[in-house]
Amino acid sequence: MSRTAETIDTAELMYPGHVGCPGCGATIAMKLALRALGEKTMLVIPACCWAIIAGPHPQTSLKVPVLHTAFATAGAAASGLRAALDRQGDTETTVVAWAGDGGTFDIGFQALSGAVERNEDFLYVCYDNEAYMNTGNQRSSATPFGMRTTTTPGTNWKRSRKKNIVEALAAHRIPYAATASIAYPEDLMRKFEKAKAMKGGSRFLHVFATCPTGWRVPSEMCVSIARLAVQTNIFPLYEVEDGNRYTLNFKGEKPVSEYLKPQGRFKHLTQADMKEIQEMVDEDWELLMRKIGLDPCG
Amino acid sequence: MKEVIEGSHAVSEAVRMARVQVMSAYPITPQTHIVEALSEYCADGRMEASFICVESEHSAMAACIGASSGGVRTFTASSSHGLALMHELLHWASAARLPIVMAEVNRALGPGWNIWMDQTDSLSQRDTGWIQLYCEDGQEVFDTTLQAFRLAETVNLPVMVVLDAFFLSHTYEPVDLPDQETADRFLPPFVPNIRLEHENPCAMSQMAPPGHYMEMRHAIQGAMETVFETFSEIEADFDAVFGRKYGMLEAVECEDAEVILVVTGTAASTCRQVVADLRKKGERIGMVKLKMFRPFPLEAIRETLGGARKIAVLDRNFSFGASGIFAQEIRAALCNHPGHPQVFGYIGGLGGRDITTDTLETIYRMTKESPEPARESVWVGLKEEE
Numbered sequence: 001m002s003r004t005a006e007t008i009d010t011a012e013l014m015y016p017g018h019v020g021c022p023g024c025g026a027t028i029a030m031k032l033a034l035r036a037l038g039e040k041t042m043l044v045i046p047a048c049c050w051a052i053i054a055g056p057h058p059q060t061s062l063k064v065p066v067l068h069t070a071f072a073t074a075g076a077a078a079s080g081l082r083a084a085l086d087r088q089g090d091t092e093t094t095v096v097a098w099a100g101d102g103g104t105f106d107i108g109f110q111a112l113s114g115a116v117e118r119n120e121d122f123l124y125v126c127y128d129n130e131a132y133m134n135t136g137n138q139r140s141s142a143t144p145f146g147m148r149t150t151t152t153p154g155t156n157w158k159r160s161r162k163k164n165i166v167e168a169l170a171a172h173r174i175p176y177a178a179t180a181s182i183a184y185p186e187d188l189m190r191k192f193e194k195a196k197a198m199k200g201g202s203r204f205l206h207v208f209a210t211c212p213t214g215w216r217v218p219s220e221m222c223v224s225i226a227r228l229a230v231q232t233n234i235f236p237l238y239e240v241e242d243g244n245r246y247t248l249n250f251k252g253e254k255p256v257s258e259y260l261k262p263q264g265r266f267k268h269l270t271q272a273d274m275k276e277i278q279e280m281v282d283e284d285w286e287l288l289m290r291k292i293g294l295d296p297c298g
Numbered sequence: 299m300k301e302v303i304e305g306s307h308a309v310s311e312a313v314r315m316a317r318v319q320v321m322s323a324y325p326i327t328p329q330t331h332i333v334e335a336l337s338e339y340c341a342d343g344r345m346e347a348s349f350i351c352v353e354s355e356h357s358a359m360a361a362c363i364g365a366s367s368g369g370v371r372t373f374t375a376s377s378s379h380g381l382a383l384m385h386e387l388l389h390w391a392s393a394a395r396l397p398i399v400m401a402e403v404n405r406a407l408g409p410g411w412n413i414w415m416d417q418t419d420s421l422s423q424r425d426t427g428w429i430q431l432y433c434e435d436g437q438e439v440f441d442t443t444l445q446a447f448r449l450a451e452t453v454n455l456p457v458m459v460v461l462d463a464f465f466l467s468h469t470y471e472p473v474d475l476p477d478q479e480t481a482d483r484f485l486p487p488f489v490p491n492i493r494l495e496h497e498n499p500c501a502m503s504q505m506a507p508p509g510h511y512m513e514m515r516h517a518i519q520g521a522m523e524t525v526f527e528t529f530s531e532i533e534a535d536f537d538a539v540f541g542r543k544y545g546m547l548e549a550v551e552c553e554d555a556e557v558i559l560v561v562t563g564t565a566a567s568t569c570r571q572v573v574a575d576l577r578k579k580g581e582r583i584g585m586v587k588l589k590m591f592r593p594f595p596l597e598a599i600r601e602t603l604g605g606a607r608k609i610a611v612l613d614r615n616f617s618f619g620a621s622g623i624f625a626q627e628i629r630a631a632l633c634n635h636p637g638h639p640q641v642f643g644y645i646g647g648l649g650g651r652d653i654t655t656d657t658l659e660t661i662y663r664m665t666k667e668s669p670e671p672a673r674e675s676v677w678v679g680l681k682e683e684e
């Protein structure tokens with residue numbers, strides 16, 4: 001069933017006046033996520049931009065309870081909170097760990113891996129802006145090949161590939177791992193609803209969230225850049241159930257240069273660099289199609 | 299009823315009788331027996347609790363933080379490298395004002411790997427905002443663990459119950475274990491002062507800008523200062539039910555003592571023997587067993603030790619580039635006290651080396667015979683060659 005303006009639940013669980021940058025993709029992600037998850041949600045937020053956006057004491061920009069926690073701990077703290085709620089007979093509340101790419105791919109990876117190996121009953125959301133943005137745009141292992149950050153500056157732009165986090169999570173054979181994008185709100189909200197309904201085990205959503213400030217794109221291009229990431233297959237939308245049942249949600253047709261060119265963070269790339277990136281994207285896409293069981297060219 | 303059990307199991311029994319609801323821990327020698335017993339209690343239904351088998355101590359404390367914020371009674375246990383790995387979250391737990399209780403088995407830090415008794419691990423966590431209580435024997439471990447939950451939940455600060463590696467954790471002693479109803483009479487179910495809830499959705503442990511941070515820190519110190527009174531009340535209640543009490547510190551034969559030995563943990567038991575033996579020989583020796591290290595019982599220290607002539611502090615720990623940590627604290631506590639005694643610092647028993655009656659007698663004699671402390675710390679029991 002497709003959504004229309006009438007069927008989308010617009011009850012906002014975020015207050016206006018949060019302190020996200022103009023055009024912040026992570027903020028759009030939260031707004032859409034909470035619409036899908038509803039008020040019986042508790043958030044666990046480690047250090048990241050969202051630890052700021054959620055507001056300083058004594059304010060909050062969210063209408064659901066929030067547990068702020070140390071950078072590496074989202075997976076573990078969410079496990080503890082889940083256990084506490086279960087012990088008190090509350091099985092209704094959805095515990096949602098909400099972390100950046102640094103808190104997920106890097107420093108929090110161990111705690112996350114431990115938690116999903118135990119198949120903890122929670123939803124873990126990584127909003128991915130492809131660097132440590134809170135601290136001023138340093139590289140993470142989610143930073144893509146080709147990006148300049150403040151720790152991969154000048155000619156030392158990042159030469160290693162982005163870690164494939166969904167595959168890493170799927171390899172834990174959790175019930176549900178999927179990608180989503182702020183540019184595809186219906187798809188994103190469907191996935192949050194689906195994840196919410198799949199109680200009893202670990203669910204993981206990898207949400208692409210443009211950071212206009214760090215990526216050096218105009219704030220009004222936040223959503224269109226995210227859309228191009230999907231349309232060029234650099235960020236495919238797909239779902240993995242139980243680590244082995246793959247579903248593709250969208251097939252892109254555009255060349256990656258269309259995605260790379262408008263962004264300041266990739267400004268230094270030559271035609272040859274872009275060709276190299278295109279080859280990587282094609283290779284990743286082929287691998288994904290093989291897992292899905294589709295003909296990569298079909 | 300008295301049962302002969304290990305020090306580790308004195309902890310586990312107290313945690314069971316405290317009806318802890320969520321536990322999370324990561325194994326490290328010599329803490330393992332504590333958490334193995336608790337895992338069994340969860341498995342066989344003797345405890346209605348969740349035991350979260352995390353992948354590190356950092357996550358163990360994070361899971362306790364999550365659970366405690368959710369409003370249940372929580373417990374963990376660790377030691378040495380495990381405690382060091384938790385460091386970041388020890389700060390987090392106290393500043394979040396969560397009443398988490400931890401058993402910490404004093405063990406040396408590597409390299410070289412050393413699993414034996416040493417206090418540097420817990421004392422390195424001095425400034426994390428945890429209450430620290432050091433125990434002498436299995437009974438005190440049981441009693442203190444049970445009391446720790448009431449203390450933590452009253453003042454909203456986490457409590458570390460500290461016991462010596464092997465000398466206490468793996469030593470079998472008779473321990474008087476109450477029945478569950480008696481334990482319940484002393485320790486009621488946990489009613490959190492704050493927790494995450496939908497009825498009143500709040501943010502916990504969020505960003506605290508300069509306009510708020512200092513007041514929050516000041517409030518933690520305010521809570522620390524109430525610990526002395528709360529601890530004494532809890533001990534009085536405990537005494538009424540169980541007929542035992544320990545005090546923040548215990549003075550033995552101190553009134554007329556020429557030299558007072560200050561000791562902690564199992565060394566206190568050895569020291570009691572030395573005091574008894576030397577008193578028989580006419581020596582004016584006394585002993586103070588320090589139980590509470592954080593908050594530091596300044597008033598009690600000044601009252602008990604302020605009028606003494608010579609104090610000998612035994613530290614089974616060391617702060618490199620300075621001295622023994624208990625000695626530092628005692629010197630600082632007494633320096634503004636008029637006519638304060640001389641404080642002699644002794645380092646001994648590091649990394650599991652024995653503290654025998656001979657060691658303590660040597661310390662007593664050296665202190666008695668020295669007109670004043672020659673050095674900040676004197677290392678006792680060192681081998682000549684090394």
Ligand SMILES: Cc1ncc(C[n+]2csc(CCOP(=O)(O)OP(=O)(O)O)c2C)c(N)n1
Nearest residue numbers: 047048049071100101102103131132133134
């Ligand atoms: C243990 C620890 N190391 C470093 C930091 C500093 N720090 C805070 S947020 C952050 C980066 C967060 O990056 P990410 O998870 O990608 O979230 P984003 O800020 O991009 O939203 C860092 C390095 C910290 N808070 N804790």
Ligand SMILES: [Mg+2]
Nearest residue numbers: 100101131133
């Ligand atoms: Mg980031």
